[in-house]
Amino acid sequence: MANSGSSGLLIWVSSILCLMCLSLGYNPVDNYLIDCGSSTNKSVGDRVFVDDQFYSNLLSNPHIIFANASSSPNSSAYNPSLFQTARIFNETSHYTFAVKKSGRHWIRIYFYPFVFRNYNLSNAKFSVYAQNFTLIKEYQSKVNPEVREFSFNVTSDRLVLTFSPFSNSFAFVNALEVFSLPDELIPPGATTIGPQGSYQNLWEHALETVERLNMGNKAVSPLNDTLWRFWDADGKYLKQSNVEKFLSDIKAVNFSKGVVTENIAPSSVYGTATILNTESDPMTNANVTWLFNVDPGFDYLVRFHFCDILPRPSARFYFNVYIGSSAVVQYLDLLNRTSDVGVPYFMDVITRVTGSRMLNVSVGPSNNVQYPNALLNGLEVMKISNSKESLDVLDSFSPESSKTKVILIVGLAVGLFIIFVLALVLFLLCRRRLADLSHRKAEDDFAMNEGDTIYTAGSKFSNGTPIFSTSKFGYRFPFVAIQEATDNFSESLVLGVGGFGKVYKGVLRDETRVAVKRGTSQSQGISEFQTEIEMLSQFRHRHLVSLIGFCDERNEMIIIYEFMENGTLKDHLYGSKYPSLSWRQRLEICIGAAKGLHYLHTGSAKAIIHRDVKSANILLDENFMAKVADFGLSKTGPEIDQSHVSTAVKGSFGYLDPEYLIRQQLTEKSDVYSFGVVMFEVLCGRPAIDPSLPREKVNLVEWALKCQRRGQLEEIVDPRLEGQIKTDSLKKFGDIAEKCLAEYGVDRPSMGDVLWNLESALQLQGNEGRSSHNGKMTEKVNDRANSFEASVSNAQVSMGSMGELSGVSMSKVFAQMVREEMR
Template sequence: MVNSGGSMLLIWVSSILCVICVSLGYNPLDNYLIDCGSSTNKSVGDRLFVADQFYSNLLSIPHITFANASSSPNSSAYDPSLFQTARIFNETSFYTFSVNKSGRHWIRLYFFPFVFRSYNLSTAKFSVSAQNFTLIKEYQPKVNPEVKEFSFNVSSDRLVLNFTPFANSIAFVNALEVFSLPDELFPPGATTIGPQGKYLNLGKQALETVERLNMGNQTVFPHDDTLWRLWDADGKYLKHSNVEKFLANVKAVNFTKGRLTENIAPSSVYGTATVLNSDPDPQTNANVTWLFDVDPGFEYLVRFHFCDILPRPSARFYFNVYIGSSAVVQYFDLLNRTSDVGVPYFMDVITTVSGSRMLNVSIGPSNNVQYPNAILNGLEIMKISNAKDSLYVLDSISSKSSKTKVILIVGLAAGSFIIIVLALVLFLLCRRRSLADLSHRKAEDHFPMNEGDTVYTVGSKFSNGTLIFSTSKFGYRFPFVAIQEATDNFSESLVLGVGGFGKVYKGVLRDETRVAVKRGTSQSQGIAEFQTEIEMLSQFRHRHLVSLIGYCDERNEMIIIYEFMENGTLKNHLCGSNHPSLSWRQRLEICIGAAKGLHYLHTGSTKAIIHRDVKSANILLDENFMAKVADFGLSKTGPEIDQSHVSTAVKGSFGYLDPEYLIRQQLTEKSDVYSFGVVMFEVLCGRPVIDPSLPREKVNLVEWALKCQRRGQLEEIVDPLLQGQIKPDSLKKFREIAEKCLAECGVYRPSMGDILWNLESALQLQGDEGRSSHNGKMTEKFNRANSLETCGSAAQVSIGSMGDLAGVSMSKVFAQMVREEMR
């Protein structure tokens, strides 16, 4: 009798639900709304969540514990009453739902931990699966209420939902929804972004909703959506402020002229938007960007919702849509897709996230359009199940079970044997090294500090016959005692500067060559940087790159020896009170020199070299104020031909870091371009990049400079020491290219070649005023060797494409220049 009464009640409830769904415009054939752990039904808006005691026939173990919370959570956009009770599972349990309609179904699971008698739900750890998909694995509840949403195709006449607690733990659920979706909601597949975009069928994949946003910074609650979806306000996901503005014009939305229904997204979504704020500057070239936290190693379905609700009359506009640095669509003409204003439109694409936990989506104006604008009304991001039918981020490394145990046992046995062999090898190596150190100390006895007149050159040997200077690809290897002698035993009076790697000393070798000696500290832990810098500098020779003279790695030292730069760093001359100020022409020539050095790094070999630490402190000036780029310890080889970036940990200097690289950990040559743009504004303004002593709005040079530039107040940021020196056309050209370097998206930044061309133009627009006679001589001299900047990696390397110097070896070129300098 009880079972019969329960069945009659279930039929009665289902009838009511059908009536309610019809009134909402969508009537799912399969529709299960369960308030888990409850003994009474709950009305949530126009829907009725049925107490799961009436669904006991669906559960494999119907006698599982009910739990009641002492109070409702107050921090959920969903109805808080759904989190007051819970069904607790002490062992693997499952719901079995009858399915009347094949196709995609939604599963929504409600979780909120609370304490009930001896159960503390916050300590629960469990997995959830459905059909053959792993939906959740090793789930541990958060403090605040959480709703997880999944969808997948169901082709059989039943759907099984499993809850599996971990050993000595429990599983629970507060409420759940299972209902069939309208066929129009999800297309069978979508195309991947990128030049080699391909169509992927999603029929066999499960989807998990990661984010669902309503632009215009307004939340749309489930009771205002035909499919009871929550659309979160987008404001908290925006990367910048003052770049965008929010619009609301729901009355402008017109579903009757299009093919979409409100099942795709409601009017309250299409009737609000976030658009580019071009009011301060009608020619603005900024992007509006949203940032999202995602799991790497998965593909994601991204759905963009568009609807032109801009006030009329408004000009026709074109804009670009991006995911990361990849263009989804360029010169997007929304009106062309919808044929009329106010008509909703959506677009699906698939993107892969690897290496980073951040996914960014951007919209921005297309280049060379008369009316720059961009609009986005809504956005959905859904994780796609992987090849193992899992949506779990650690699935690939957590399911080894018995195979892992076997491998572990074998590995331990093999490891023990290897340890014994390694111990023996280490003993022999240590003994050999001690003998070598003894020989080395004897050799040092023949190289006393500050005594004797012996000069060691390439090919010279210690008394034991070993070479002082190696002719390996890493340049010249100096003995430690020679460096001690050159720096007066590292005298503090010879310190030129201090950096993260260590101190830099002025030194004089026995042949009177002045050098800069960078000595790593024992705390710097910069072995990788030490090796990288030696390798990089050994490969290249360029007039605007600081030259490597040698190195020393004896006694666990990390010492690099460079050519000495008489006038120190560019930063000291811009910000240091004890250094002479630079004229505008000098600053332009310094920027041009540094740009030439970076341009060579980016283009002078098969694969680009990315400096990764471009800043004014790493641009050095010789006795003639010619610029040379220095400090290659963080440099990185660029991407392969078929790749767009190098995925690597973020390194660099605060204030100069490319924000795109910082967020996505994807390095390109355009990261150097951004840093160089910061240097250019530093040159123009004559102040540090970050100055906490200034008022808040002026602390960050880049933010302040760009804000002044947009307001047409550029004169406020120009270094007062340059008053009356800069010609307007030269200033305009300089600030235009500097601003382009700082474009938010790397694809919009110019190349170093473009920057170099524009800087040369700025110098020409400045005219010949103040040009030094030395610079004139140097220009004439290097015109005869106009391709010297792109020379090979060392002397004696043939220059294959240097115009009049074709076939001339590098050593001859240098020799000719030296002879001319001595005349």
Template sequence: MENSGNLGLLVRISSIFCLVCLSVGFKPIDNYLIDCGSFKNRSEGQRVFIADNSSSSSYTLTTPQHIFANSVSNSISLYYDAALYQTARIFSGPSHYNFSIKEQGRHWIRLHFFPFVFENYNMSNAKFSVSAQNFTLIRELQLGNSSVVKEYCLNITSNKLVLTFNPAAKSFAFINALEVFSIPENLIPKEARTIDPKGDNRTLWEQALETVARVDMGNATVLPQNDTLWRLWVSDDAYLIDKNLGSFVSNVKAVNFTGGLMTEDIAPASVYGTATRLNYDDPRLKANLTWSFDVNPGFDYLVRLHFCDIVSNSTQQGIFLHIFLDTQLVGHLDLGSKTSNVLGVPYFMDVCIKASARHKLNVSVGSSTIVDYPSVILNGLEIMKINNARGSLDVPDLVSSRSSKMKVVVMVGLAVGSFVVVVVLAAVLFLFRRRRRKPVQETEEHFSMNTGQIVHTTGTKYSNGTAIFSSSKIGYRFPFMAILEATDNFSENLVIGVGGFGKVYKGVLRDETEVAVKRGAPQSNQGLVEFRTEIEMLSQFRHRHLVSLIGYCDDQNEMIIIYEYMKNGTLKNHLYGSNLPGLSWRQRLEICIGSAKGLHYLHTGSAKAIIHRDVKSANILLDKTFMAKVADFGLSKTGPDIDQTHVSTAVKGSFGYLDPEYLTRQQLTEKSDVYSFGVVLLEVLCGRPVIDPSLPREKVNLVDWATKSYRNGKLEEVVDPILVGEIKPDSLRKYWEITEKCLQEHGIHRPSMGDVLWNLESALQLQGNEQTPNHNGQLSSQASHVSRLETGLEFSRTGSVSDLAGISMSTVFAQMVREEMR
């Protein structure tokens, strides 16, 4: 009893000590607070902003002209002392703040801008750039009448920080207040995981960050003086899309920092003590809370989500939820498992999202199906922009204009330098070719197949400058130099796609053949497996509705696959998410039929079925005539033996397209592809993503929404608006019948791909044979479609050198379908 009493006393003393430490707050080693343009120090809570002209300052300012501005009117600031914005420093030319750094590591830089008019300087018209440590923080900023506090986080690795203000031509720069101070080492991670099928991490330690949003959920605002790092947390009310779905809760007393390893440096108790909670009465409804934020396209972002269970008690099940960024699933969170089931313990999650072309970033939390009536909340959120490849945190840099004299100097220098470089390279290349000039050599690569067979792929190296044949019927091994030449050294301007395996570039071979070059991310075990699988599959089969393999390269540990180039990109981009022109109903049916032919061949074209395992609209490509071809075989798997019903394997695929039977039982069959293709058929009909958390909760999941609408007799509501009035009722009815069969919960109730193809052909026939203009301005008709059908099932096996290519297979196909339907 005495020991237990002593232990309790120690716990209480430790708790009091932690609270005392928190009340003291973080004390930065480097701490520069400047009231720019002011002649006296100014207090901001417990902090003191020193006068701009202080002679005792440990920083220096280099500027061509010292201009101190002050405003006679009273400034109005919602979050900071208004007096801080009544003065400003004006820069008529390039100016540099030099700060001595005592503690290397992450520092925050806050720039306060509050424009006003001083003499001939109207700060609303000022246009200028700001940079630090080779990073562009601001590019030609022009505020207008708005005021802003910009916050950046840099990793300073020297004993000096130089902050440069550079006015645009015939303009000036200004700053009202400036903060530079060190932050706790563990505040920003050195790396964070990305939303990537391979689960790769994004390195952050050498990157510059800009705070885009810092939000306190629960419709509350936390002022800088109530944060240990003087951060402003604004209310989430303005960002919440559907306010009827959420309710605001507050229980600051429930926050328990002593139960975990976190401190209020991550986020204050006032943030963790408030939350926005999902309201719903029926746990079967798939609802989400979604917040929408403005972002700049072309950048990556670090997103930090803050959670704290302030709503449960010891008898409730706790916090279970799904997290989405845009339409991508981040993952499932069981908060209790992260906090040892101690209520009130804060927890945060960091994740990076890849750059996109959108100007909005949606963050969603939704109900989980693991338990009934789970609590779904979010307490806080931070979004930070990551600098791009140019070291910029602002919109893409433009080449600034210079004087004509400077242009002449630069052009002359470039011309002389280029001439020297060309001469040297020509000499090196001449010697290199003389040494490398040998008779044509054959190279052979062996890939072990799942079936135990060996696939041989042969190819030729350069000889006398001759290009590798791009028209081969089998895949060739390309030298890495040929790939560099075809893609202009993997120019970012030639990137046509980015996926889990890596980037895809458009390339041009020496014989002017256009190709698609997929370059795998280096040092990825999962990527190596997908690389080998894709070459094995595409080397074994050829079909006019499967993307053709041209070659591969594994020099220097590279994982590069070369395909035929598909001019019109993915089916997905023609349905939604881009500015491409919409597809007619007839075009959509023909694309679905072509895709079904490719999948049907995979399932039936060899002794063992090939299961694609990643059927989705993004993996259906369109050539220059909009003929569909199935692509991306990195996850493909050989089907079961004749005496087996399935293959037991780990679940892989894309969220929203996964066969529920495969997902729950890990039993893979050809019917798993059928389910995924059924989801694609819905995308084609509806023209929207499979999962869209930004929509009302009853419309988030495409499969659920479309199925429910049909059962309520409102199928026409789900049809893509651009198709309204175009689809004949009989065609729509037949199309829906086969789509619904594909989406059956149990594989045994789903049709084969042969049945799917048969029914899609029927839907096309029911649509009629009227002529409609296609994308080439020509006329397509049912007669021409029948002609394509006659040759649509051409296929060949590599190794037989296309013995069957060009043979009409319509009769054979019809017989196959009749056999399957018996």
């Protein structure tokens, strides 16, 4: 009995010691906790935030402006008392912290803009720097309290944090945390996902926490985390609400059998999970997807937390993990990674975000497994500083683009200055001659554009005085004219948002409606801006969107196009308020877009490769005539003695030619592949990539080709087209789409051949659903096709039916037809 009592006492003492160790949590070597603007210390859990005056010796600017909020904020994941006071800076000020331990340090900065006397903290404009990193380039006020969290390596014996107010403004901060991190927390590097994945070193980069989620829809307070982190509940980030299930079993977590510690994530994270809901259907095959808002133009470190806490006995399961449409890992077997259930495991990858402001993460069951399931316990998303050593979206331009932009602006400034001086000296002598030249140039431009009206900025906004324009580009509009046309870029006039920037509806003074595309600092860049203007200035075609002008004043990048009444093809296919299109309309739109692309490929000595063909870049006018748009990524085709152009891969994911993606060899057939994707979008009424769908349906091309080859194409047709498509028309359409999506470019048809087969599919459809607005155009094309058929018949080529024409190359024929339409 004595031995039993001693054993019991020993267990009791050990338990108490364990609890004491656990309560102590992590004890950082460097640890600065400052309640800014406060004159008293504040206890938050087991930590004490020291009053501001205690650390006043750390500040380069000891001038004190303390502010007090009239009331505590309504809600915050962190202790509300830390937001009640603030220190205000009227000039650039530096905190200099002594560093005892080199390595990664965390900086948490607390912000809550309240009103104090003459200071409305919501109006503060300032930047924040740490060492050589830009943490915040321009503070953006938020109504609710926020904590911004950054980490970076400190290799010296001090860490300098700088608050720099804008002129005639001020900076503020409510509280600060600066402390050293456990060595195991942030990896020295990670692998990027994608076809050309490589290892990226993180040692010289700063990180900013964008999202930190606890799955199972349960938030975790900083008081329950050894590193005082807040883990948000994942429910509001889920894309669906019918395929997932929340699970909790914190007791099942076992840190003792693995290498992961609670510093990586607490048991309250590993002990909860969001899993695939298989209760109603044990063979459910769907992905659980989370969506996040992020800043484009940056790399992101994404950390996945896993722990198998499924009830036992449960079958062994395998699942896939995705970021966007890219597989992070397939057939993930947690038991193989951890050797036992309940053992935590985490995985780090890096992904690049370009164009879109959305990042989606998915988990779903692997194919052909006996027990489909998937789970995720926690997720962290951290932005990685760019080559400018910045974490701010205002610095997301690439150095190369910025350098090019600076050179161009300086060149333009010098050139304009020289022109101004020469014009001032020679004005009186050359007045008549300049007037004659201007008149003659206007006549040449009118002739070049075949009588189309060209709206010069001078004709509307400068009392008839021509505005400087180059021989390559269109017409330059003054920025004030564009402001006027768009009601100072009113948000109510936004037509859409793309990688380059926002597109606004505008009305010029002569009542001409236009579309105004305004580039942003995180857009594709000045080279794309120049390319688009140059391309559109060279070509005029009824199926290419027309350029009206541009503006490059005040570092702006603005392009003005003809207004397209019915938006984009994508708008009418899925995900918008626009009405659906009939099958005949869809065919005619495909034919129009194919004509535009065929003209690009054959209308000049060198082919022009669009490089970004997608449904969002096919616009529809008031009569639903299709026009190809967005030439910012276009590229001149190969020389006569070359088969391709070697260039970096650019375009939109889901539409990229796999041959171009792998070999970086661009040809006209790359556009043909992308057009094939668009054709299946048109047929199925869904996007090219949709991670919310079951795994086999995520990629439209894979799914559609599988159905096409099985002879089951009618099963994936847009339900809104039910009963509209004739069998022969569908077969012809599916056959040519399949050929467009051949793995190798040499096996794909030309755009001329695609166009011919689409015309054939339209004829096979007959007159059902014919729309009056384009009936004459279709009849005109059909007449030409019939004439050509007769000529080929005379040449003893057997054509028993239109369906037998698919093997005949029509590139030259349609090139001639396109030129005739230009006359």
